[in-house]
Amino acid sequence: MTMDAQVLIIGGGAMGVSLMYHLAKAGWRDVVLTEKNDLTHGSTWHAAGLCTHFAHNPTIQELRATSVRLYRDILPEETGDSCGFHPSGAMRITSNPDRMDEFAHVAGLSRFTGYELRLLTSPEAVADLHPLARTEGILGGIYEPDDGHVDPSLATNAMAKAARAMGAVILRQNPVTAIRREGDHWRVETAKEVIRARHIVNAAGTWGWEIGHMMGLNVPSVPVLHQYLVTDTVPAVAERIAKGLPELPMIRDPEESWYVRQERDGLILGPYEKDAQPWSIDGVPPDFGAELMPPDLDRVEHIIMAAMARIPALETGGIKSVVNGPITFTPDANPLIGPAHGLPDAWLLTGSSMGVMEGGGAGWFLAHWMTYGAPPMDALAVDSRRFGSWADRDYRVKKAVECFGLQFGVHYPYEERPAARGKRLSALHDRMVARGAVMGAAYGWERPNWFSDRAGDEAVPTFRRANWFAHVAREVATVTASAGLADLSVFSKFEVTGPEARAFVDSLGANRAPKAGRIGLIHALTPAGGTQSEFTVSALGDDRFYLTSAAAAEEMDEDLLRARVAGHDVRIENVTGDLGVIALMGPKSRAILSALTEADLGAAFPWLSVREITVAGIPVRALRVSYIGELGWELHASRGDMPALFDALEKAGKPHGMGFFGAYAMNSMRIEKGYRAWGADFTTERSPAETGAGPMIRPEGRGFVGREALLRRMAAEDRWDMVLLAVETDSVDPFYSHAVLHDGKPVGIVTSGTYGHRTGQTLALAYLRQRDLRDGLTVEILGRPRPARVLDTPPYDPTNERMKA
Template sequence: MTLNAQVLIIGGGAMGVSLMYHLVKAGWTDVVLTEKNDLTHGSTWHAAGLCTHFAHNATIQELRATSVRLYRDILPEETGGTCGFHRSGAMRITSNPDRMDEFAHVAGLSKFTGYDLRLLTSPDEVAALHPLARTDGILGGIYEPDDGHVDPTLATNAMAKVSRERGAAILRRNPVLAIRRESDHWRVETGRDVINARHIVNAAGTWGWEVGQMMGLNIPSVPVLHQYLVTDTIPAVADRIAAGLPELPMIRDPEESWYVRQERDGLILGPYERDAQPWSIDGVPPEFGAELMPPDLDRVEHIIAAAMARIPALETGGVKSVVNGPITFTPDANPLIGPAHGLANAWLLTGSSMGVMEGGGAGWFLAHWMTHGAPPMDALAVDSRRFGSWADRDYRVKKAIECFGLQFGVHYPHEERPAARGKRLSALHDRMLARGAVMGAAHGWERPNWFSDRSGDQAVPTFRRANWFPYVANEVRTVAQAAGLADLSVFSKFEVSGADARAFVDALGANRAPNVGRIGLTHALTPAGGTACEFTVSALAEDLFYLTSAAAAEEMDEDLLRARAAGFEVRLSNVTEEMGVIALMGPKSRAILSSLTNADLGPGFPWLAVRDITVAGVAVRALRVSYIGELGWELHAGRADCPALFDALEAAGKPHGIGFFGAYAMNSMRLEKGYRAWGSDFTTERTPAETGAGGLIRPEGRDFIGKEALLRRKAEPGRWEMVLLSVETDSVDPFYSHTLFHQDRPVGVVTSGAWGHRTGQALALAYLRERGLRDGLSVEILGRRQPVRVLETAPYDPANTRMKA
């Protein structure tokens, strides 16, 4: 039998069923979900059902908060039943000062997002909330009064009930056998039927990697075994119930790596061991469905002992059952949500290690994206294309093990985790290391973050001023006084050629295509007018344009370019791996470069110009553009030619005091110019006008996606405003996600920040939800309110005289 569907969802866990529910509520018809076993089989059915608002990212927090509202309020009202949601509240406790900084940071972000997360600053506050916990050695914690736990099966079936009532079809015990693209639809062969669907969604969870293989994708997720134990009656818990006392709040000790929650008159204890155990990496056994692995408590005995020491009542109940089953982990422990790279009308909703906790919100998030052509919030933390083909088997396995072991790890700003590094190396990688580069990872690439004069030096993670601070100061000083070299090969790079190249670039975003020989900046928009992509556009000829963008945007930008090229006579090439980029920046840069080329570097090569020149015998695409506010060039060359080009530039620069600079110095300097960054400052939620790029909006005489929405939002009085702030601080510089206050009202949020070494002040970019606020502003950083001043012009060279010299 052949079925036709508008969308086929593959997988009947909490994530897939939530998507089905939200799609039918959004008006989609012919929604079909197929499940190889029964609903909730795989991971959902054996989940402990914990629900929290705690998150380091506003989008992840909203996924979790949406799930709570759905399970607690919306579904019971719609179905007349219950999802078994218990609003017990939850707390996290710690003996680690860095963890207290982390808690203060999350609590501060929550003041902007509007969720109630309360910092606990003493052991007494912990004891008052959880009388069964010992508090010796505890510094404090964070309390989430609206957290709770849900029955995963009841919640999933409630969403399925509403979906069926609204016309969705659920095919149980109907495994997917093959998937292929045919003309304008997907043909999916299942155990019973052939289903032709306009859209397909991989929501297969434990089977996500296998279904991805059928789609022609490498899904970077790995099932990892997680076990928890359920106790018999705990007398102290039973006594509380008999006395009519409220349910104990869930409690987590991230330093000891466990959580405990009440389960009737007993407790559930969930440990996360550091040495994770991946399971069925290359394919789940065909017979697996609602099965569990045998208990393996020896692996977690030390964690159980630590939990019993903290909550002695645990020792008074026997072990009633042990749950040992798979949950999936991605390389960063966030779910994969969004379009599948390179495939038309194919989507991912998989890879969540918190499938119940995030599932209700994840379904809402993807349904909005599929319905409106853009996500409802910034999607970078969850976008399914944040990993590329470089995320191979070795990478996904090592990172899954790392993420599981650091499930309760401190989330530091600028943190660089060590597993599975070195996947993408620029042609200058060895030279960077030889000159003291301390590397970071950017979309699989190794990229210099900063340069040390000590062999083997590494960044010490902290929420405060880091050990690399003086080194970055030196890099900035060298660039400002002489010149610096940087390896920027991580940029995403595309060439657009063909008869319609100019027309295509003109229609790409809010800015017009530059004239030949010139460079422009354009923002491709979402249908709602938000910023989807940011491209530096170099016009090499009427029929040839060169586009560069952020490293992390490579797959997203390529998808957008290819989708929007439909109807144009153009050829699009991703040349990211083929081209390297060396930045030469600083007041001595012209003198250094002129010693290696016969090209005119003076009036004939003005600011924001592009020229093909020869440097030290190497063919170079030279862009006179600077993200740091100094005279300089980006030198783009073939990968094989980059080492020789670098050596020549370094040798020519030595008499001028040349040095090197990394990503941290670049971030500091671009903030001194007030330059926005894609992924932190530019997001899909805000228009370029709100972000401060109104001067790059030139809509006249052109049509482009998002134009009408952009112009409408630009005229709205309630639009947001991005401002550059000078922050009064000491040893704690702003970084991101700090709430901005006007007197005592939360009115905005910091998107990026750093210390400005050339200007001697802490700087931050922030969105204000109310335009025009200037006096009485402060920002909360790690629990402390710091006065801020809005800077109406860039604090460093506001007239751009240095770049234009």
């Protein structure tokens, strides 16, 4: 028997059922969900059900907040059934000063997003909220009054009931056995029938890797065993109930790596050990469904003892049961949501270690994306394409173990976690390290963050100015006075060739393709007019274009290009791994490069132009473009030629005092120029005009995706506006997600920030949702409001004289 479906969702946990509910609510028809066993089997059924608003990213926070609203308010009203939501509130406590900085940062973000998270600045404030907790050694914490916990099975079944009432179909005890593409549909073979679906969604959770394998896709998730224990009656809790006192707030101690919540007249204790235990890495046992592993409390005994020392009442309740079951982790502990790379009409909604906490919101998020062609918020933190084929078995296992162990780790800005590094190395990697590069990771690539003169130097994580601050200042000074060399090989790179190449590039976005020999920016839009991608476009001829973009955008941009090429006689080639890039920047860059080439680097090679030249006998695609505001070139050459090109440039640069610079120096210098960055400042939420790219927009005379929406947003009186701020501060510089305040009320959000070493100013790029505000602004950084003023022009070389020299 064959069944037709507009969409087939594979997996009946909280994530998949939420998507079924939200798609049905959005008007989709023939929505079918197939489940290997029964709803909630896998990890949903044994989840502790914690729900929170705490998050370091506004999109993740909205997933969690949406889940709370759904379980607490919407589903009970729609179905008449309770989801078992307990509005207990929650708190996190700490003895770590850095953690207090983290709490202040999250509280500041939440002021902008509108969710109340209250800093607790003393042990007494903690004791007032949780009278069973000892507070010796505690500095404070953060209180989340709207948090709570939910019954995972009740919530999932309430979503299923509402979805069925809207016509959705659920197939239980129906495992998928094969998946393949047939024409414009997916053919999915199951135990009961064949399903022909226009769209398929991998929401398989514990089985996500296996279903991905059937789809021909690498899904970098790993089941990891997590234990929690449930106590018998705790007298202190029973006494509170007898007195009619409210439920205790959930409490987490991230330093000791545990959480505790009330469960009737007992408590639940959940520890996260550092040495996580991956489970069934290459395939879940066929008969696994609602089973648990035997308890293994020896692994977490030290954490249990620490929790009992903090909450002595735990000792008074015997262990009633121990839950030891798998939950899935991705390499960064965020879920995988969005299009499946390279596969038409295929989607991922899996990999969440917080499936119940995020599931209600995750289903809403993907349903919006599938319905409207773009996510409702910036998706970079969850986009299923943020890991490529380089995220192999070794990577996903090591990162899952690391993320589990750092479930309660401090989230520092500029943090570089050490597990599974070195997956993608540029041809210059060893040379960079030999010259003092301290490396960071960008989409699997190793890239220099900064350069040290001490062997083995590493960044010390902090929310304040780090140990690399002076090193970056030196790099900037060298580039400004002489010249600097940087390895930018991590760029995503695409070649677009063919007789209709110009027409195709012209149709990509809000900016026209540049003339032959010139360089321009093209912003590809979502249907809603937001910025989906930003390409630097070099026109090598009317039938040859070279596009570069951010490292993290490689799979996303390749998908976009291939999706929009239909109807054009064009060939698209991803050459990211074939070419390397050296940036040579600074006032002496022309003199250095002239010593190695016969090409005219003067008037015949103006700013924003591209030439194919020979440098030290090596064919080079030279782009006269600069992201840092100095005279300079990007030199793109074959990977095999990069070492020789580097050696020649280094030798030619030594008499001129040339040095090296990394990503941190580049960030400082680009913000001094007011340059926006994709993924931080350019996002799908805001149009290019709102981001400050209005002068480059050329919407007339042609069609492109998002054009009408862009024009409406440009004309709207309530559109947002990005500004460059000079912030008065001392040793704490803005980085991202700080609230911008006016008269104490949140009116904007910082997207990126830095200290500008050339200008001696602390700077931040920020969106204001009230465009007319210019005076009386402050930026709240780690709990303190810092005066800020809007800069009408970039503080460094506003007329671009240095780049045009």
